[in-house]
Amino acid sequence: MTYSEHLSQFITTQNFQSIPAQVIERAKLHLLDTFGVALAGSVQTNGINSLKGLSHIPDTEGKCHVWGSPIKLSAAYAAMANGISSHVLDFDDTHTDSIAHGSAVLAPLVMAMAEDLQLTSEQMLAAYIVGWEVAARVGIASKGSFHQRGFHATAVAGVFGAVSSAANLLDLSAEACAHAIGLTGSQASGVAEYLTNSSSAKCFHAGWAAHAGLISAYLAKAGMTGPMTIFEGRYGLYVTHGISENAQPQDVCSELGERWEMLRVSIKPYPCCHFAHATVDCARMLSDEGIKPEEIESIHCIVDKIAAALICEPLESKYEPKTPYAAKFSLPYLVASGIYDNNLNLASFLPEQLTRKNVLALAKKVSYRYSEPGEIPFPTYFPGSITVKLTNGKTVSKRLDINYGNPENPMKASDVERKFRDNVAGILTPQATEKVIALVSDLENQSVTELAEWLTQTVR
Secondary structure: OHHHHHHHHHHHOOHHHHOOOOHHHHHHHHHHHHHHHHHHHHHHHHHHHHHHHHHHOOEEEEEEOOOOOOOEEEEEHHHHHHHHHHHHHOOOOOOOOOOOOOOOHHHHHHHHHHHOOOOOOHHHHHHHHHHHHHHHHHHHHHHOOHHHHHHHHHHHHHHHHHHHHHHHOOOHHHHHHHHHHHHHHHHHOOOOOOEEEOOOEEEEHHHHHHOOOOOOHHHHOOOOOOOOOOOOOOOOHHHHOOOOOOOOOHEEEEEEEEOHHHHHEEEOOOOHHHHHHHHHHHHHHHHHHOOOOOOOOOEEEEEOOOHHHHHHHOOOHHHHOOHHHOOOOHHHHHHHHEEEEEOOOOHOOHHHHHHHHHHHHHOOOOOEEEOOOOOOOOOOOEEEEEEEOOOOEEEEEHHHHHOOOOOOHHHHOOHHHHHHHHHHHEEEEEHHHHHHHHHHOOOOHHHHHHHHHHHOOOOO
């Protein structure tokens, strides 16, 4: 049995009743978080422009809601629009071991298909979790090599999660599901070259993965076939998109139905690259101890090589990020802003914040080095470690191995609800805000269509 066939046995036999209650509860919390970050993303330039573009494609109209908008699109395009908005702000959840933002792909897909096919919220929840289980394992099996090869793991792993969710919702046979997975391999993309100019491509990756997963499932349902050896073949995913000598393709099937990766997904407290969060927390510890920015002579960070490629390199370009999006991937800016404000939130990335002379001066005092093997627990966690030299000659070191929001250092449900309220403030009406929280908390007993309608009740 190939790995695709093994996965298909799992995908096509899972339902709401087969999934542990604690996994269901965790999934609902992540859906609420995703709706909030997507709504916040929908009013950003990339969210606005992407919906404008999709709306102008002929015959994309349909009955599926675009969150935060009166526009309705077909399921495939609603999934793409909401997927893009979900990833615009880099505020969406992350599975650490796979380095994948699964919910930005999966929540838009399962909502659109459940609306389109008039499925129950139980079916939607089950498919969302199934997608996460597959996406996480596809990323885990790469052992970080998708990123090393220059691909965005959210796009490459996420599209396999998407097709898994879609296959579950379409009730595909195990054989058709395996073909759908094979077809999806031809849609796996998402190059990391977006880093060179902080372009819109990164958020497009999430939307495209949702769209492509849905298309692949429908093609397989109609009889199209795909390679059964998309993971382990000589031209399989880990050869073409990863580094084959590092990857372990067999891990895509590891402990299915026994180890639930949904329980190992982190929720972000800060709207920036997840790799930087614990380092920002370390920097904020300085403020908590009363150390003032002007007392700091230098800040030296220890960063894993994979993370450094995104948030530290090239360092000269990170000192003065030119756009809000670039700032989200600038460790010097994030550390300096975190120290000055003792916080990082959506307001930290407003254009006027990027030109603060005091913050930029402190950012130029930030340096880094690669971590030694075993020095920090990456990629099990996204840790932070800094050494700060003060102007009085003293040295202060701070370290945080488990970033806040990680399942082992989790955000409370009340914190997630607060984050949702902050994200949708000025977008959803106050009534809709509280209604969405209430509906999601009891989602298995609620209507998917009603939830989708409340997600469009804006103040605009």
